[in-house]
Amino acid sequence: MTVGNLLESAESLRKFVDSAEVYIYVVDRETDEILMVNDFYARTLGVARERMEGHRCWEFVMGPDEGPCPFCPRNAESKDPDGSNAESRVTEAFNPTLGIWGRCMSRAVEWSDGRPAHIITVIDVSNEKLLREELSRLAYYDRYTNLPNRAKLEKDLDERPKGNYCLIAYDYISMRHVNDAYGRSAGDALMKTVIEWIRSFNLQRFEIYRVDGDEFCLLFDYADMMSAGGLADRIFERFREPWEVRPENEKSFIFCKIALCVIDGRTGFEDSETIMSIIERTLRISKETGAVSLYDRETDMMLRRELELEIRLKDCVMNGMMGFEVRFQPIADPKKGVWLGVEALCRWESPGFGSIPPLVFIRIAEQIGLINTIGYWVLEQAVSVCARLNLHEAEDFFLDVNLSPAQISDEALVSNVLTVLRRNRFSGRNLVLEITESEELETGGYARVAMDRLSAAGIKTALDDFGTGYSNFNNLKNLPVRILKTEKQFIDDIATNEYQQHLSYLLAELAHVADMKLIAEGVETKEQMKRLMESGADYYQGYLFSEPLTEGELLANIEKFRTADPIFEEVRRELIRESA
Numbered sequence: 001m002t003v004g005n006l007l008e009s010a011e012s013l014r015k016f017v018d019s020a021e022v023y024i025y026v027v028d029r030e031t032d033e034i035l036m037v038n039d040f041y042a043r044t045l046g047v048a049r050e051r052m053e054g055h056r057c058w059e060f061v062m063g064p065d066e067g068p069c070p071f072c073p074r075n076a077e078s079k080d081p082d083g084s085n086a087e088s089r090v091t092e093a094f095n096p097t098l099g100i101w102g103r104c105m106s107r108a109v110e111w112s113d114g115r116p117a118h119i120i121t122v123i124d125v126s127n128e129k130l131l132r133e134e135l136s137r138l139a140y141y142d143r144y145t146n147l148p149n150r151a152k153l154e155k156d157l158d159e160r161p162k163g164n165y166c167l168i169a170y171d172y173i174s175m176r177h178v179n180d181a182y183g184r185s186a187g188d189a190l191m192k193t194v195i196e197w198i199r200s201f202n203l204q205r206f207e208i209y210r211v212d213g214d215e216f217c218l219l220f221d222y223a224d225m226m227s228a229g230g231l232a233d234r235i236f237e238r239f240r241e242p243w244e245v246r247p248e249n250e251k252s253f254i255f256c257k258i259a260l261c262v263i264d265g266r267t268g269f270e271d272s273e274t275i276m277s278i279i280e281r282t283l284r285i286s287k288e289t290g291a292v293s294l295y296d297r298e299t300d301m302m303l304r305r306e307l308e309l310e311i312r313l314k315d316c317v318m319n320g321m322m323g324f325e326v327r328f329q330p331i332a333d334p335k336k337g338v339w340l341g342v343e344a345l346c347r348w349e350s351p352g353f354g355s356i357p358p359l360v361f362i363r364i365a366e367q368i369g370l371i372n373t374i375g376y377w378v379l380e381q382a383v384s385v386c387a388r389l390n391l392h393e394a395e396d397f398f399l400d401v402n403l404s405p406a407q408i409s410d411e412a413l414v415s416n417v418l419t420v421l422r423r424n425r426f427s428g429r430n431l432v433l434e435i436t437e438s439e440e441l442e443t444g445g446y447a448r449v450a451m452d453r454l455s456a457a458g459i460k461t462a463l464d465d466f467g468t469g470y471s472n473f474n475n476l477k478n479l480p481v482r483i484l485k486t487e488k489q490f491i492d493d494i495a496t497n498e499y500q501q502h503l504s505y506l507l508a509e510l511a512h513v514a515d516m517k518l519i520a521e522g523v524e525t526k527e528q529m530k531r532l533m534e535s536g537a538d539y540y541q542g543y544l545f546s547e548p549l550t551e552g553e554l555l556a557n558i559e560k561f562r563t564a565d566p567i568f569e570e571v572r573r574e575l576i577r578e579s580a
Helices: 010-018 039-045 073-079 126-140 150-159 175-182 184-199 225-238 272-289 297-318 358-367 371-388 413-424 446-456 498-513 526-535 551-556 566-579
Strands: 023-028 034-037 089-095 100-110 116-124 165-172 206-210 215-221 243-245 252-254 258-264 293-295 324-333 338-350 354-356 398-403 431-436 460-466 481-486 517-521 539-541
Touching (some): 010 034, 023 039, 100 126, 126 150, 150 206, 150 215, 150 272, 165 225, 175 184, 184 206, 184 215, 184 252, 297 358, 324 371, 338 358, 338 539, 371 413, 371 551, 398 460, 446 460
Parallel strands (some): 258 293, 398 431, 460 481, 481 517, 517 539
Antiparallel strands (some): 023 034, 023 116, 089 100, 165 215, 165 258, 206 215, 324 338
16 A cells, blocks of 8 residues: 555544554645644653644654754755655654654655645664764774774864865874883873873864874864964973873873874875875874974975885885895904905895985885895895805804894794705804894894794894994893994094093993994094094994995905905004004
């Protein structure tokens, strides 16, 4: 039976609607007068059906004198003037008189006396709405901080008009150290303290999002870069001071470093995915520079170039390491005057970009997950070259190969290294694995087990850039370190700077007390070499002796592993004359 047939008899319609336990009523299209209401609706309101019929429908939805309600069919018609959705108009809104969220379905009909009307059915969807809201909260909000999350930020960005907002993003880059030193509860308390501090500014039209574990974003509507940049500077400067937190009711004062960037929405982005990628990249610039990073046109050009480099890097690595080669920089023994070892250095000549500095392509490789592939390729190439040239037959020779933090955490590290050594018949006693101190360096758990297993095979560990950046004396006991390497910055002014001379002496003493060797990197002049001889550094590396060499160039200089370089004797004589 169709609705049209039902309307031929109002009594038949009343029997039909009274059999349903949903809210049903018929209204005059022009006057909003209720022509018929079902018993379920009237009983729920506790109002006689006769009292409802003849009154405007919105009086029993919004209350007396409140005017047309959200369920009004004419509102739907105004949004659909051509009537293309006349067969199924659905509205969802709150009904105050019933105290429910209702899903209202209306359909245009012709009443029994010929006037236009609407038959309206309202279903209680309150529980469904609560469930949707809970699911939305789980999907769009962080459980711990109750802040909107990355998915919510992306959704909000996609729904915004282009170019009417600014973003400030910050990342706790030393949170791992805070958690290690004070406990996880202190790190969590710090996050909440910072959030409360930012909210105390009473800023207008902004929201805080927890984008990732230690990364947060502030989204400002209708903000300009000057005001956003001023706030970013204020946040950044505040992190130069300690924060007072009370984890588990114990007061602590915590220093924590952050990376921070400001993104101008007026730059114009295609979608939220692009913006999130830009945030990550711009935060990385802040980490590297130690300052607030602004996303502007110059930054945009730099990041686009880097994106092209990523694509080229992937192509080259996946196509047989195209454009890559390994070079070898000698490490000299000042006591014997000979080359004692070599450090394997990776170089990349990119099609269209030319020679790319290692610091650049290694960082990109770490970000896109290719560093293990490159690292193990360098190890294989370096070991095979040294084996072919029989360098391991030279007395006390060692090959120094760099490991990335990702390789140290790789469960295949030990088997990969030992396999390369067996395949090339190269002794572990001639291999040194060099680790650069950084925030990402793991020194416990599997990393410690792996390094101990490699040490048992005779392989030594060197700690690079010791005394700079994230240096941690605990690494000397948490890893089986046998060699320390100083950063070039310790050598640059050593010829004239007494402080650098004294520091070099202290580093050498530290190494020797711990039964380690000290390699001084970046030696470029005889004057630097003189001061290093006085400090007691064990080995030297730098352009004074040789630039990084190809395999052929290394073969041409192989005699230097057995014959003393005259420069050492020359420097010794000069030192004797100076002291006379």
